[in-house]
Amino acid sequence: MTALSCVTVTLRCQIELLSYTESFVPATEAIHPDCALVVQHMKAQEDCNQILKQEESNHSTRTGCPAAWDEIRCWYRAEVGQLVSVSCANISQLFANNQGYIYRNCTEDGWSDLYPSYEEACEFTEYEETEPETTYFSNFKQVYTAGYATSLISLISAIFVFTVFRKFHCTRNYIHINLFFSFILRASAVFIKDGVLFSDENLDHCFMSTTSCKSAVAFFQFSILANYFWLLVEGMYLQTLLALTFVFQKKYFWWYILIGWGLPTTIIMAWILTRNFYDNKGCWDDTDVAFIWWIIKAPITASLLVNFIIFINVIRILVQKLRSPGVGGNDASHFKRLAKSTLLLIPLFGMHYMVFAFLPENTGAEARIFIELGLGSFQGFVVALLYCFLNGEVQAEMKKRFWKWQTQSYLSYSKRRRTLFTETSTVTQISVLDKSSPKDQPASETRTLAPNNVSGV
Template identity: 85%
Template sequence: METVLHLVLILHLELWDQTEAMHPDCAVVLQHMKAEEDCHRVLQQEENNRSSKTGCPTLWDNIRCWRRVEVGQVVRVSCANVSQLFANNQGHVHRNCTEDGWSELQPAYEEACEILVDDEAEQETTYLSNFKQVYTAGYATSLISLITAIFVFTVFRKFHCTRNYIHINLFFSFILRASAVFIKDLVLFSDENLDHCFMSSTACKSAVAFFQFSILANYFWLLVEGMYLQTLLALTFVFQKKYFWWYILIGWGVPTTIITAWILTRNFYDNKGCWDDTDVDFIWWIIKAPITASLLVNFIIFINVIRILVQKLRSPGVGGNDTSHFKRLAKSTLLLIPLFGMHYMVFAFLPEHTGAEARIFIELGLGSFQGFVVALLYCFLNGEVQAELKKRFWKWQTQSYLSYSKRRRTLFTESSTITQISVLDKSSPKDKLSPEGQVLTSNSMSSV
């Protein structure tokens, strides 16, 4: 029995490695549990039926269901018919029905049957395990740089403007996205003993819902950045504060409405598992359709912005040759790609399982560092920010130097005053006796 339990543990570990790496596909586990349930149902029927009391009753050995047979019969089964996890080899196992009941399994499962190990699945598991370290480092780097960038934009009053307010909201959406990834990994994959196939707690559903909301908010704030830039280029005079609250409504209000509709639909129509699957198409499109639409609109804005930049560079008032114009255009395009999230357009309109490795590399690998790149380009490498930081640093150095010089002068003045007083005390006539006084004193002593 210990051997059978050990084999069951091995099978579950094999399934766990695949589900953790590939996102759960628990068909084999479900089939195994269904077979166990059916076996116990047959056994219950036999117990209720008196005519089936003879022979060896139905037996579930945690791997296979052995149906009732009469005494003296031998049941022989090939390994391929035992479980899908066993290789389709020539091995067989059998049991004898004796007067004392079922005999021991001959030979044991681990001796007769070869566990089916998919080398490609193992390689993919290793690849995804290593890739998890990459996106963890990427999101951690983005998290630190984004928090620093928000601090810079918030502390210095010079940067308090509509453009930077939109940047701050975009940075915050990236922070939510990075935090949601860490929370989701912590809740779903921190404990290897969790049965992920049937995990359906409130905590894991909340983690997945928060993750989906952060993704939606991030895409819509990328859309807001594109809309804002389009507005600046298209309209010469525009009251930016007038449109700011519309941007807030699009960036936070629309994702909130979408995720609320998704949660309610999921809860009433497909409330199973941890809500991290995409089995029901119409429920998944509640989230995917708005994201795809935002990417499409942002792509159109991106093309229009590039067109406007080309027109401005070709205008007579702009100096330089064709090479300098091309360099400016290339630089502007590269700056706009991470801000608009154009790298997501590669797989935006393709099925979910198309180019899985490339999709993972672009959406997780590059996506995890997108927050860092955006903070770097639009905060730390910004000329105004660098000039203000240099100015504040120079001012801090000057104040520190002046404070140090003042302290040195004060100490020098106090030291000079003490020195002068000590010199005057040493040269005071009260502490010295004149020769005449010494003579008078000696005469007085002699007279006594």
Template identity: 50%
Template structure:
């Protein structure tokens, strides 16, 4: 009991930190006109899914564990079912928007800016519509065929695959796209300088890889394919404690450490607007500039 209480404290802190940092990041990306572009709009949507997922988890905990004397395994009210539905829905949207990020980045790397913009609204529709469809189907199957407890016990339920299945597939596709991004990064390195005995090449590629992992959710490959009988305590620690800080990490890497964002904040802070070429017109997108890898892709 003490261990699970500690886990809850850790992920509560993690989600709280993530909500705060993501809210600031969303405000920054929306407030600055020069940062308004399809790429950053997708970032904002992803940030929102992290925020909504964290809020949904807090609400579910508040509803399910509102009284210590109640056995939540047999607890069944409309409120608790709604809280579980929203928790699963926003969890799935979060994974889908991680996939959208990967798809859009691949579009930018492999095609022109006009093609990337053409795909934008289809990606938005997919990011919100796909989870909505599967969540609605799951709700109907639970209501008509498995209306027991609070819909939060899914260990032996075949209908749980309506939620888990798309998530696992999205993680698998993300992993393939992640490998493709690494392949492109490797090709973008100067072929004349590629020497696997050269430690600087390793550092540059490794830095880019580490920056991409939290965005594409590649680490969830490990979580989804852990054996079902793996220690519950270990799974909770990996999925809740580490996952709760993912939103914070994404906000830091893709907003606060972004060179465009820092330039715009510095421009606003110092009031030096004259004589500067707008960053969004001359900056080509890549993984955050700290990666050290230049890629000739389309602009924002």
């Protein structure tokens, strides 16, 4: 596998790891399918070297052409004059054409050159195919990096607003703050994982297995779980708020904390222990062992299903409330209000993840990555924008605080002006009094008359 293909594998592994619906590929070892080709290639080279060592130690096999490794496959020992043919199907899975053959003659001078070459016989078109793919994944990495960075900044700002202003200290905003914090963890986990696993393209990701990379992947999986469960808590809280007239919100708040943080912690601990004792290979960033992967995937899928049911029920409750006689307006205004409410609830409930939640794993791979990773990276920004910065109460409070700050600044400025004016007036009056003080008049007159007296004498 060339350096270009290794970069493509690295980027593909990086993109697919971020999506929780990554496809399962059966393998004898828990490594990425693309890495399995590398393992197969290395094993074939090792076997060929073992055969060559055995032939060198066996004097009866010194005649003819010995076994040789040509960086692609092993050519076994042949007699002089023998023509050896190899099918493309028996060489590597990288070749597109499995019907071609490569030939090689054993001459007195040793093995002849290959004819035709691997590229010609097996349609080895890796260079033309992988370079655009590498560019695509590199550009897509920049997109989700920008998305998570934007979400991170906006979420931290939203938490600051909800925390600083005491008016926003309520159960609803406490739940929003925890949801925002789960999004922050998710964005931070992506940056940490990229920094640990993919900071150096020269690293061999197929055989990388360190404590730091396993910890980064475990933290990433925990942040994903916490994010989905806090989306579920938002749905549960909203349905409780709409369905029950009188409810003690503080009574249920600690249950929400237990669901949002307690369940993900329990699940990720079970996953870590299972991986450590049953499948402690690589950086734990694969999904080849199905029963271990379902420890994480099953709770996420269940939370999405429950949230979808809650979403439908909330829409039903909103329709009933909008159609009630006490609510004024025509059908068009009701429809607009319902459509607006639905659009606001989609990012809050994470309903865009439902598009591929129950479809086969290999269905729409590119669209799945775009929706779950591309759009998902901006989800935190959208949630912070809709439920904080575009919220009417937040905007009113910010305007009120801004007007109060302006008023205080103006009053402080006016006070300084009055003080300065008073001090200036006092100084002016003192100066005038000093100039017109009667104590200075006799001396002045004495100084004036003295010369006259002298002249008179």
